[in-house]
Amino acid sequence: MRVSANALLATSFPAVLLLLCGHGILAFNNIYSTRTYIRTHTTTTCLQANLSRRNSLERISTAPLVALLPSLANTPMADAKCTDIDSCREIGEKKEEKDLKENPITITENGSRYKVLKTGFGDEVVKDDSKIDLIYSVSTLSNGYIYSQGMGYENIDVGNGKKMKDAGLDSLRVEIGKQDVPVGIESALVGMKKGERRRVELPPRVGFATSNWKPEPTTKRGKAGIEGYKRILEGNGPNQPGFPAATVWDVEILRIRS
Numbered sequence: 254m255r256v257s258a259n260a261l262l263a264t265s266f267p268a269v270l271l272l273l274c275g276h277g278i279l280a281f282n283n284i285y286s287t288r289t290y291i292r293t294h295t296t297t298t299c300l301q302a303n304l305s306r307r308n309s310l311e312r313i314s315t316a317p318l319v320a321l322l323p324s325l326a327n328t329p330m331a332d333a334k335c336t337d338i339d340s341c342r343e344i345g346e347k348k349e350e351k352d353l354k355e356n357p358i359t360i361t362e363n364g365s366r367y368k369v370l371k372t373g374f375g376d377e378v379v380k381d382d383s384k385i386d387l388i389y390s391v392s393t394l395s396n397g398y399i400y401s402q403g404m405g406y407e408n409i410d411v412g413n414g415k416k417m418k419d420a421g422l423d424s425l426r427v428e429i430g431k432q433d434v435p436v437g438i439e440s441a442l443v444g445m446k447k448g449e450r451r452r453v454e455l456p457p458r459v460g461f462a463t464s465n466w467k468p469e470p471t472t473k474r475g476k477a478g479i480e481g482y483k484r485i486l487e488g489n490g491p492n493q494p495g496f497p498a499a500t501v502w503d504v505e506i507l508r509i510r511s
Contacts, residue, residue, distance in 0.1 A: 365437035367453040370503065373446025377509050379429065381443055384510040386424045389434075389468075390503045394454070399482060399500070400475025403507075407472050424507055425468055432464040438502055450505040457486060457497045 335341035360366050379385055388403030401407055405420030427433040429442060437459030441451060461467075461479075470476050488495035 361437070361440040363437055363440050363459045365441050365453055365455050365459055367441045367451045369449065370452050371448070371450040371505070373449030373506060375447050377447065379442050379445045379506065379509060381429055381439075384426070384428045385442070385506055386426055386508040386510070387442070388424050388505050388507060392501050393482075394499055394501060396501075399478035400470035400472065402468065402471070404503070407475070409471075433467060434464055435460045436463040438504065441502075442504065442506075445504075445506045447506050447509055450503060453502045453504060455500045455502055457499065460500060 335344055356368055358366055358368055388401075390401035390404045390406060391399040393399065398406065401419075402425050403419055403421075403423040405418045407419045407423075408416040409419045409423055411417050411422070425433070427439075427442070429439050432439075434442075435455060437455045438453060440459075441453040445451065461482075466479070470479055482498070482500070485498050486495050
């Protein structure tokens with residue numbers, strides 16, 4: 254189906270949403286694809302257009318690994334002109350090839366997948382029995398924030414009734430192999446250097462259940478977020494069955510202790 258930009262502009266807004274959200278732009282099946290040039294800019298709109306939570310998640314789950322790929326915004330490729338879906342797809346394909354060549358996605362043995370966001374330094378790397386300090390954030394595939402520790406997104410008490418952002422003030426001690434974090438995160442940590450940051454897509458089969466839901470959020474907002482994620486996994490009665498939604502983690506190594 255070929256849709257011109259003029260045709261989209263001439264269509265009512267609800268109809269445009271139906272076209273963009275309902276005709277496959279959210280469901281190209283190549284897992285490493287950034288072919289969804291339009292989708293990158295319409296996902297939020299689709300989710301806000303009173304689509305059911307489950308339908309939104311189903312579309313997101315069939316979408317490519319966009320969470321691990323750099324944003325198309327503010328890039329030369331994003332400035333390229335496209336006049337219809339096919340030309341936008343072509344732009345996305347070229348961007349995909351460039352991204353994967355420069356920074357490929359790595360799939361671990363247990364199925365978690367990651368990209369390096371920031372390179373580390375030094376000769377020491379995380380091993381399968383290392384003790385490390387790290388900071389992290391957890392979100393949904395659609396960039397819905399759940400909780401974090403040490404990333405500067407949360408406020409923590411510093412005494413005298415004062416609160417400050419937790420960047421530089423908080424971190425998590427992890428011993429690889431002890432399930433201080435989900436096993437899918439453990440596998441993605443191995444090989445990291447001090448200062449390195451990775452973005453990990455975590456399937457639920459190697460997710461929170463494997464670490465007894467550790468690490469636990471410490472803030473009210475974080476606790477509410479993780480309870481909401483549990484409800485997505487478990488469902489809510491026969492009309493809302495559970496859904497295997499993945500999470501996305503940003504993890505950075507602060508210190509390798511052993």
